[in-house]
Amino acid sequence: MSTTPPPIPPGAGAAAASSSFLPLDTLFSNPLFAGGLGLASLGYAATLARRVAIRSGALLKRRLLVSLEVSKNDDAYPMLLAWLSLHRPPAGRIATALTRVHDLSMRTARRPLGNGEVATTFLLQPGYGRHVVRFDGAYLAVHRERKASANLNTGEPFETLTLTTLYAHRHIFEALFTEAYALSAKAGEDRTPVLSASGTGWAPFGEARRKRPLGSVILDKGVAERVLGDCVACQGAAEDDSAA
Structure with missing residues (x-):
């Protein structure tokens, strides 16, 4: 005696086929897959936050800071170096610690005297790198940099001196150059x-x-x-x- 199999409900085969091919609930229930997806999301979020921070920092720097670059070929370059070499009175423990110069360079000056002798003077100047000075109640970031290229006529490498301060204190540049020029003029009297x-x-x-x-x-x-x-x-x- 033969028995007839029960009829298959319509759509049951398609549902079985769809549930057997890459089920999302099974993937998300897998701790390895969920952990990898979480790490990838955290990495993408960190990269996006880093880009936003870099763009925001560049925008703030462009809007809040002002920079002035002086090349070695300019007449004001030695005046600024001489001005930076001045010994300034302490203006507080924190200000003194911030404006302390750690990298120095030496410049030897020789000048003949009237009796035939030569007087030698050793001048200490801020070396190459970044320094912080305080002038007229404002802080300035000083960056002395030596370029890779050199002057073809003299063979000396190009140098630049960049002064950076807040945009609200941009007026101190004129006072700074005036004081540096007065110091140079007094030394040349x-x-x-x-x-x-x-x-x-x-x-x-x-x-x-x-x-x-x-x-x-x-x-x-x-x-x-x-x-x-x-x-x-x-x-x-x-x-x-x-x-x-």
Whole structure:
């Protein structure tokens, strides 16, 4: 006696087939898959947060800070280095710790004296790298950098000095350069700069020399008077030309 199998409900085969091919509930219930997906999500979120932080930092830096770059070819470069070398009185324990210069460079200055001797002075300057100084109640970040390229005429490497401060304190740059120029002018009082040909222009040759009294120059009889007379005549001719 044969028995007839019970009829299969419509759609049962399709449901069985769909439940057997890559079931999501089975994947999410797998701890390995769930842990890997969680780590991937955390990594993507960390990368996205890092990009947002970098973009936000660049935007804040562009809006809140102002930078000024001075190259070595500029006349203000040695003035700024001399100004940075000044010893400033302490302005508090925290300010002194922040503005303390740890990297120094040395510059040797030699200048001849009137008696034939040469005076040597060793000047300490802020070295290459980043420093922090305080001026007129504001903090400045100083970055002295040496470039890889060099000047073809002199062979010296290019250098830059970058000053950075808050945009609200941008007015201190003018006061800073004024003080640096006043310091340089005071150091060059009663001195005569010596220039040498450098390419298509003139460049300072060593330190400015102190003026030598005319009476200390030993010349033959009548030579000093003739030289002085020529100088007076030349000056008078220049005044006549300018008046004409």
